[in-house]
Amino acid sequence: MMSDNGKPKVGIFGLTGCAGCQLNILNIEDHLLDILGLVDITTWVMAKQENSDGPWDIAFIEGSVAKESEVERVKKIRENSDVLIAIGACATHGGVPAIRNMRDIEEMKGTVYGAQTSHLDVIPIKPVSHYVDVDAELPGCPMDKMEFVRAVMALAMKKTPQIPNYSVCYECRVNENPCLLDEGKFCMGPVTQAGCDSLCPSYGAACEGCRGPIAQVNWGAEVKILKEMGATADQIRRKFLKYCPSTADMEEFQELTL
């Protein structure tokens, strides 16, 4: 279903979120015109007035599924796309707004909207993969724009984008950063999937885990380190679930004794 010009048809979609991952596509100033040359963007409401209803060779979805109508939308996009890529922490792991899943939703609605909340379409926030199969995920809050460029190049060659399966600590070593845990900062680097080039620790800021847990994650060891540094169980739980609340559903997490 390639376009007449032989380029893959691309749709870029936003569910509930801050639009930061879509903005980061616009932020690829040095390569934007080259990327636009590789693909034919037929749907992108944030940037275009004329938008097709599909089908698409590749669909990118940012944001989380936060209301009933978005469940239908995400299914429809899946049906009409050959390849579906979730971009950013909201789409891959729920993102910060999904923190609300761990609270009383009725009480929260009341806090923001007052007495009349019965018509609000509010469901527990889930990542895209909760409802449909995804072909790849580009995690992070926001998605790393150069990772997106590499993904588009891979997809244009009909390959699946590769995400590193080692931790942020590896990138810190390569970048010769001093270890922030040694400095007493509650860094999530040891348990967090790399691919950001250890951006935050390179600026002296602790990794907050926005890219989600690495495969075969050893949470127990991280909990032990943080506890020894003086973190409370509440602080550790807040850290572990800040950007990736869907992590709470993982068996290994549920087995953790904080």
Place this chain on the structure above:
Amino acid sequence: MTTENIDIKHIARVEGHGSLYVTTKDKELVDVKMSVDEGARLFEAFLKGREFTEVPEIACRICAICSASHRVVSTKAVEKAMGIEVNEDVVDLRRLLVWGEYIESHILHALYLALPDYIGHESVISAAGEYPDVVKIALKLKKLGNDLQILAGGREVHQVTPMVGGFSSYPTKDRLRELKQEILDAREDLQTCVDLWATLEEPKFERETDYLAIRRDDEYALVDGDLATLDGLRAPVEDYKEHIQERVPDYSYAKAGIRNSHGFFVGALARLNINEDHLLPFARSALETLEIDLPSYNTFLNNAAQLVETAQVFEMAENTIDKLLASDMEWYEPEVAPRAGTGTHITEAPRGTLVHSYEFDEDGLLTYADIITPTAMNYTNLEEDVRELYPSINHQDRSGIEFMLNRLIRAYDPCISCSCHLSTVE
């Protein structure tokens, strides 16, 4: 009697998901409903229980384009609550971060999202073929804004270095010097954009409304100041609830800004109307080239006003960099300890006035948050503008009417995902 609905579902070339529903009878407008289709994220509720140090980092995720403004205003509100004082270099570096955001955001809106309407294109992507030079300049200027945000904040979206009490790392003087030179070099490109915009035809439309922004005596207020209106109000930001009310329209659960029982306008045009006397020479010359007479009551001129402000911010950034270069830039880490307290700060995000107000318990955990975004403030005014504009465009065919309504909404530079406590009944 012919009833006709002009529904613009999923307004394009704005951030987030919104729709406009207009009901007409025999060409007369009966009803206007702006609806926000973004899922409710409930930031003010789920921020409860978070530590004061992490509140700005989470709160800035309300909006990507204004993440620097959210980060800075949130940090200042937290610092007020905790009684934390920071030194002038920290203040200046934060300002620099925000100047970067203004350049990036204004160029994105004026040249990527609004300009296609003026030159007969559906997007900047389709315009790139006919106007490659303009698009290249737009990319370059937008990148300059992002470079400034990276210099001060470590990243262009959801910055990593700003912390309660300071920054986790600081730029070198060499990098500051380079950036200043880049800004000076980019003046010519910005002038080209201003000259181009001066040749465009602006829609004729005027409606006097309340204009609100922050204001200070010594400079064009963008980060810090009192609440002010065009008709002369000056009030401390802590009193914001007396001057900015919110209504709950019965057709949706959206909260919408209201003042003196009608809408009010925030954003670049409001700031120019209120703070014109503090414009620096580059911005003043842009204002003259664009032939904008202030105060202006033409909402569509908000696009051009953003270009004037970009020129203003160029010069403010140059001056702030000079000030930092002349300082010894000895960063220190202030005492950051929790205490119970309340803190309110109001800033100008590129799209308009932005409120963050918090309460914390003695452990420094958040117990209350009130956040009012520019898009929420403009909500009522936008509907009032549609009512006023409609009679002057109802002779056009449907696509012509829809085109003008789209343009009007876009002129607000709405950021619908940023309307953190807006939602709608579908």
